[in-house]
Amino acid sequence: MPILEKISQPSMARHWTDSIPLEFHYTAGVAGEKFRRELRDNGRFLVSKCAKCKNSYVPARMFCPSCFIEMKETRAIDEPGYVYSYTTVNRNRAGEPGETVTLALVKFEGVEGGIIHRLDDKTIDKAAFGIKVVPILKDRTERTGALSDIISFKQA
Amino acid sequence: MKRRVAIIGAGITLFRRRMLESPKELSFEASRMALDAAGLTLKDIQSVVSGSAPDAFDGVHMKGEYYLDGMGAIGKPHQRVYVGGGTGVFTPIGGWWNVASGMYDTCLCVAEEKMSPLHPHPQYAFWSIFDQILERPLGTTLLWIFSLEMRRYMHKYGIKEEEIAEVAVKNKGNAIDHPCAQLGAKITVDDVMNSEPICSPVKRLDVSPPSDGAAAVVLASERVAKKLTDEPVWLDGVGWTLDTTHWTNRDLAYPEYVEKAAKMAYKMAGIKNPRKEIDIAEPYDPFDYKELHHLEGLQLAGKGEAPKMTVDGVTQRDGDLPVCPSGGLLGVGNPIAAAGMMKICELFWQLRGEAGKRQVKKDARTGVAQAWGDLMQVGTVTVMRR
Amino acid sequence: MSQKITNYPGHEITHEDQKERRYLDIEYKFVPRYSWAAGVAISRFLDELKEGRIIARKCNQCERILVPPRMYCEQCYRPTDQWVQIKDTGTVNTFSISHVGTDARRLKTPILVAVVDLDGASPGMGILHNLGEVEPSNIRIGMKVQAVWKQPSERQGAITDIRYFKPLEA
Numbered sequence A: 001m002p003i004l005e006k007i008s009q010p011s012m013a014r015h016w017t018d019s020i021p022l023e024f025h026y027t028a029g030v031a032g033e034k035f036r037r038e039l040r041d042n043g044r045f046l047v048s049k050c051a052k053c054k055n056s057y058v059p060a061r062m063f064c065p066s067c068f069i070e071m072k073e074t075r076a077i078d079e080p081g082y083v084y085s086y087t088t089v090n091r092n093r094a095g096e097p098g099e100t101v102t103l104a105l106v107k108f109e110g111v112e113g114g115i116i117h118r119l120d121d122k123t124i125d126k127a128a129f130g131i132k133v134v135p136i137l138k139d140r141t142e143r144t145g146a147l148s149d150i151i152s153f154k155q156a
Numbered sequence B: 001m002k003r004r005v006a007i008i009g010a011g012i013t014l015f016r017r018r019m020l021e022s023p024k025e026l027s028f029e030a031s032r033m034a035l036d037a038a039g040l041t042l043k044d045i046q047s048v049v050s051g052s053a054p055d056a057f058d059g060v061h062m063k064g065e066y067y068l069d070g071m072g073a074i075g076k077p078h079q080r081v082y083v084g085g086g087t088g089v090f091t092p093i094g095g096w097w098n099v100a101s102g103m104y105d106t107c108l109c110v111a112e113e114k115m116s117p118l119h120p121h122p123q124y125a126f127w128s129i130f131d132q133i134l135e136r137p138l139g140t141t142l143l144w145i146f147s148l149e150m151r152r153y154m155h156k157y158g159i160k161e162e163e164i165a166e167v168a169v170k171n172k173g174n175a176i177d178h179p180c181a182q183l184g185a186k187i188t189v190d191d192v193m194n195s196e197p198i199c200s201p202v203k204r205l206d207v208s209p210p211s212d213g214a215a216a217v218v219l220a221s222e223r224v225a226k227k228l229t230d231e232p233v234w235l236d237g238v239g240w241t242l243d244t245t246h247w248t249n250r251d252l253a254y255p256e257y258v259e260k261a262a263k264m265a266y267k268m269a270g271i272k273n274p275r276k277e278i279d280i281a282e283p284y285d286p287f288d289y290k291e292l293h294h295l296e297g298l299q300l301a302g303k304g305e306a307p308k309m310t311v312d313g314v315t316q317r318d319g320d321l322p323v324c325p326s327g328g329l330l331g332v333g334n335p336i337a338a339a340g341m342m343k344i345c346e347l348f349w350q351l352r353g354e355a356g357k358r359q360v361k362k363d364a365r366t367g368v369a370q371a372w373g374d375l376m377q378v379g380t381v382t383v384m385r386r
Numbered sequence C: 001m002s003q004k005i006t007n008y009p010g011h012e013i014t015h016e017d018q019k020e021r022r023y024l025d026i027e028y029k030f031v032p033r034y035s036w037a038a039g040v041a042i043s044r045f046l047d048e049l050k051e052g053r054i055i056a057r058k059c060n061q062c063e064r065i066l067v068p069p070r071m072y073c074e075q076c077y078r079p080t081d082q083w084v085q086i087k088d089t090g091t092v093n094t095f096s097i098s099h100v101g102t103d104a105r106r107l108k109t110p111i112l113v114a115v116v117d118l119d120g121a122s123p124g125m126g127i128l129h130n131l132g133e134v135e136p137s138n139i140r141i142g143m144k145v146q147a148v149w150k151q152p153s154e155r156q157g158a159i160t161d162i163r164y165f166k167p168l169e170a
């Protein structure tokens, strides 16, 4: 038998409004810590290389997900990346109209993974698959090792 | 028809208040160690079961999907099981379904917890497990349910705080010999009694610390296990049950849900007299009185009788029923799901005689591990044998 | 293999490391807002609290009077049958003196917490609430208590319409 007694008048249904506010202080992890330091200090992306399958990964990782062994070898990327895919967003996180931003997944030749970031205003019009891009960095003194150390990517 | 399931390898990271490793990296370290111990590589693993407590600790929504590459689960059948604090012991139970059912011959079971991201204290996330309309507006903390339950337990059976403190003394002492332990220490009942009252009757030293850490085991079917090792540890009984979240309507002095879970596991393992047939126990001890509560739920002590057993030394490592020889959550630390899995690892090592300085005196052949959690409503139990 | 392993993995970040900011932690705040539906039983329960009354539901099969009220009996697994007005007095089932707040920070004035089994509901049917007008050292399990309500104009249909429970004069 179902519950027969229902609330027939919507105004009789109560709601309770509150939030679950949370604050996190994340560690970057063993590999993340190295990646962030390289970005902060030298403005470059750190890559890990697997000694077994020879795959490289960006951002740097501690272990190769397919060989399941630790990756000890790292290198920093000097070459420009390329736009793998891109999208233009004109709503904010709440779904309201907001600033128009073009985001790209930037990949690097011969490296697995990639970096998601915005394209700079001048590059937006030229956005296309495969165009070569490089990061525009904040000044060294302002960098903290976060991806926000990069202002945007521009055409190389 | 169900198949017999064995544990053939175990791995564990350090348990610490805060670790540099990301959840993926912690998972990798524990999984890697368990695979090495079993003499397997990831290619030999057919399915993965993971366990982790609320996403609010690591601070990653869809944590199970996020950490799975650290558990070697990419492209494999993977499931995350979850029953709050009971998750750590529920994780190998999930693995048991995978192997006992005949679906897979090998299953990697990994439990991970990173509680340190939550600021200012991991306690905070527990606020959200209470009823959002009828309880949370009162300013709840998790400590409330523990202190209310501890008080009721003491009242019903006339138990003294000093008797309960013996558990903290024993477990923190045992943890001195655990290489991963966070809070191993030689303390006295007076130290516990004189420690800061935080939510009376709960005092600071009655409580286990929040931690970061991971632990893992490899399960195999009987056929595969016998090929790989001469010393399999059999997962011969599993049980789990939950009670309602209407916790203020329940008897707080006795964990009936643990009794039901234990009886399910004992029946499966063919155990008729647990107190006689169980040689060693790792019940869940996030608070010292919980070990006693759970020993009673596990039918290893009569109702209200676990404190006396503890005071009499029965539960010491050289006693007749060693309890938490690992050092438990009170001593090794409490990275929630990983802490439950730590107990599975401990029984694995104890039953194989590999526990080194922690090795119990008696010749332990059968052990029971148990975890507890959610809104004081779940019991998860495994019986292990060599 | 426990005794054969000499090196357990992991890098601890100590309290001092954190204070000295030796690692590149990432800080993030997250404040999701929710509007929870109270449902049939609790909507009525909150309305009654606003009127200074406590209401329960009765299951005619097991004859239990349930509080907090629910529209189904979780034991008989059938709809409950009727609303029952119960009393705002009860018995302390268990209690605690909490020196910590929700986020584990220490409080200057402790909160007194109790499970109060309410008169008129089935035995053992308690609710969580606070105690007041009592010295912490005088609280006892089994003590009779009564709800202290907010003024009618201050009530909003919330569990906090009851300010706390105080000892019932003998």
Ligand SMILES: [Zn+2]
Binding pocket: A050, A051, A052, A053, A054, A055, A064, A065, A066, A067, A068
């Ligand atoms: Zn590789």
Ligand SMILES: [Zn+2]
Binding pocket: C059, C060, C061, C062, C063, C064, C073, C074, C075, C076, C077
């Ligand atoms: Zn009923």
